[in-house]
Amino acid sequence: MEIWINPACSKCQAATAALDEAGVDYTVRRYLDDPPTATELEAVLTRLNLAPWHIARMNEPGAAAFKSLPKDEAHRADWIEALVSTPILIQRPILTTDDGTTAIARDPETLTRLLGN
Template identity: 85%
Template structure:
């Protein structure tokens, strides 16, 4: 299991605490220090069945230029580039189980589903 986190994020801390409590073995990726590549983002988006604008934190100050960027296939690469250039924009935490199931684990219900509770 792998979890992409920002240690300053309370949702990330809650998710790792839940994993610890469940006794799950996992790998932490601090994606601000180790930003995902375009291929990694595309793989996560495919597993999530989402587009990059769906996992973009548009309330971040760095997202201002994206607010007018079209949300369409023609601009998908621009969204991916923005997420790679400024990974603070990526919604978190993103958890991928060993079987490839991936979710944005911001709530207990999602965490419980991923942990098989």
């Protein structure tokens, strides 16, 4: 299991605490320090069945330059580049289980589902 986190994020802290409490082995990826490549981000988006603009945190200070970017397939590569170059814009935490199931684990219900409880 892998979890992409920002250690300063309360939702990420809650998710890792839940994983610890469940006794699950997992790998932490501090995606601000180790940003995903475009290929990695595309793979996550495919597993999430989402477009890149669906996981963009547009209230972050770095988002101002991307607010006018159209949310359409013609601009998908631009969105991917924006998220890769400014990873603070990526929604968090993103959890991928060993079977490849991936979810944005911002709530206890999602965590419970992913942990199989």
